[in-house]
Amino acid sequence: MTKVRFTVSYDGTGYCGWQKQKPEDQVSVAQVIEEALQKIFNEKIVLFASGRTDAGVHALNQVCHFSTQRVLDPAKKWDFCWALNTHLPAGIVVKKAWIAPEEFHATLSATHKTYRYLIMNKPRPSAHLSRHMHWARLPIDIEHLKASSKFLLGNQDFKSFQSVGTPVKDTIREIYKAEWEWRREGVLQFTVTGSGFLKQMVRNIVGTSLMLEKKGLDPSKMQEIIEAKDRKQAGPPAPAEGLYLMRVYYPQDLDIRCLEL
Incomplete structure (x- = not known):
């Protein structure tokens, strides 16, 4: 078996999320990619990713892997990405691919991730960016x-920031970076890097931050909400369209052993 690792960028609009869902008439990003892979390799393909993204959430560098019975030779420089992209819709693009060592696993080997949330903060929304940014009409105090x-x-x-959904062993996570800044005039961005994230955790953090700012509550209220360990104490989730999976990190010893296709 050959293990293939690849990164994929996608516009999550119109998909039920990364993972296959029931009822089966809902289309997921993973389902579309698996079907494309099966056309190329003519075998059953099971796709694994660094984690799930919810309906409407986007990704710049989702990391995936699958195993195939076909023997692939990196020296032959087969353009795997081009071959796969010819079978994918315009909103899903495979960017780079490698032959990975057997112990690599897109989900289990990941050490931390970076997400970004975009907010258009202008009096009027954008007809062209409404699927890719959350719109907030009233001025937002970034210092808050x-x-x-x-x-x-x-x-x-x-x-307090975990939505009902996929069960986990515990809800303890480590956040290394959580920064707000103006991406450009009228566009705010929140960048967060952590060891892992609970279901809708980033969207719930953003929604809570905006709630505290809107109500004029002291920023220290965020600590009280965390310590409460109660989802009802936090704010509503920010809309999905503003969220992007930016990067997934892996141990260097696994990265350097991946051979580019």
């Missing part, structure tokens, strides 16, 4: 957002 985000850093129990 920066102050509340400081309480997210470190190893903590983030149960």
Whole structure:
């Protein structure tokens, strides 16, 4: 068996998320890619990813792997990405691919991830960017957002930001970076890097941050919400269209042993 690792970028609009769902008439990103892979390799393909993204959420560098019975030779420089992209819709693009060592696993080998959330903060929405940014009409105080985000850093129990869904062993995660900044005039971005994220955790953090700012509550309220370990104490989730999976990190010893296709 040959294990293939690849990165894929996708526009999550119109998909039920990364993972296959029931009822089966809902189309997932993973399903579309698996069907394309099966056309190329003419065998049953089971696809694994670094993690799931929800309906409407986008990715710039989702990491996946699958195994195939076909023997692939990196020296022959087969353009795997081009071959796969010819079978994919325009909103899903495979960017790079490698032959990975047997012990590599897109889900289990990941050490941490970076997500980004975009907010258009202008009096009028954009007809062209509405699927890719959350729109907020009233002015937002970025200094308030920066102050509340400081309480997210470190190893903590983030149960207050976990939506109902996939069960997990525990809700403790470590956040290394949580920064708000102006991406450009009228566009805010929140970048967060952590050891892992609970279901809708980033969207719930953003929604809570905006709630605290809108109500004029002290930024330290964020710490109280975290310590409560109660989802009802936090704000509503921010809309899916503003969220992007930016990067997934893996141990260097696995990265250097991946041979580019």
